[in-house]
Amino acid sequence: MTLAVFADQVASALGPRLVSLLLYGSAAREHGAGSGEQIGMNTLLIVDKTDAELFARLQSPVRAWMNAKHPPPLILTEREWRDSADAFPIEYEDIRAGHRILAGRDPWPGVRIERAHVRRQLEHELMGKLVHLRQAYAAEWNRPRRLAEIVAGTRAGFLTMLRAVLRLAGRPVPPAPDALVREASGLIGFSAEGLTEPAAYLDAVTRTAEYVNRMERNAT
Numbered sequence: 001m002t003l004a005v006f007a008d009q010v011a012s013a014l015g016p017r018l019v020s021l022l023l024y025g026s027a028a029r030e031h032g033a034g035s036g037e038q039i040g041m042n043t044l045l046i047v048d049k050t051d052a053e054l055f056a057r058l059q060s061p062v063r064a065w066m067n068a069k070h071p072p073p074l075i076l077t078e079r080e081w082r083d084s085a086d087a088f089p090i091e092y093e094d095i096r097a098g099h100r101i102l103a104g105r106d107p108w109p110g111v112r113i114e115r116a117h118v119r120r121q122l123e124h125e126l127m128g129k130l131v132h133l134r135q136a137y138a139a140e141w142n143r144p145r146r147l148a149e150i151v152a153g154t155r156a157g158f159l160t161m162l163r164a165v166l167r168l169a170g171r172p173v174p175p176a177p178d179a180l181v182r183e184a185s186g187l188i189g190f191s192a193e194g195l196t197e198p199a200a201y202l203d204a205v206t207r208t209a210e211y212v213n214r215m216e217r218n219a220t
Contacts, residue, residue, distance in 0.1 A: 007103045008103075026042075088121070093167060119212070137198065188207050
């Protein structure tokens with residue numbers, strides 16, 4: 001099940017009900033193997049509406065896609081897509097910065113992402129990540145393997161936050177994770193080395209949250 005076959009099957013199954021099918025994330029940004037970030041075939045499907053008929057039509061292509069070890073697509077109606085940029089501004093910016101249209105039409109015309117919404121979500125996401133990370137560290141500090149799993153499991157989300165910070169600051173956003181961390185660390189003030197180590201990772205998340213809080217204060 002290749003990406004092209006999946007797109008063709010979804011388009012054939014949905015017909016005019018398909019608005020757009022996008023590939024987004026690391027695969028769309030064309031990260032090479034060994035870049036430090038897991039390559040995932042993440043897709044977003046935008047449709048006219050959701051109902052039982054839609055899911056019945058999608059069952060065959062989505063099941064084959066999942067059997068090929070890919071995650072099922074995120075699904076939004078066209079109205080939800082246009083109305084949710086204020087609820088998920090970081091995700092929208094990240095998708096817009098790195099995506100491929102696999103089927104259907106360009107969904108971006110008319111979609112506007114407000115800077116203030118990005119700052120607000122970024123502060124909320126980072127503080128939530130920091131609080132839960134500290135909670136996990138308190139519970140697992142004497143279990144290095146478990147801490148390493150926690151760091152690995154939250155790293156992709158942290159890289160998304162770093163991309164959002166760089167965009168807010170008007171800085172370039174390198175596509176490769178290592179270059180992204182170097183660019184962000186220079187701006188924010190954490191060490192770009194050893195980010196797989198629990199203590200260094202916690203310090204990086206803490207400093208990033210503090211940096212965003214300062215951005216919030218400076219904006220008021």
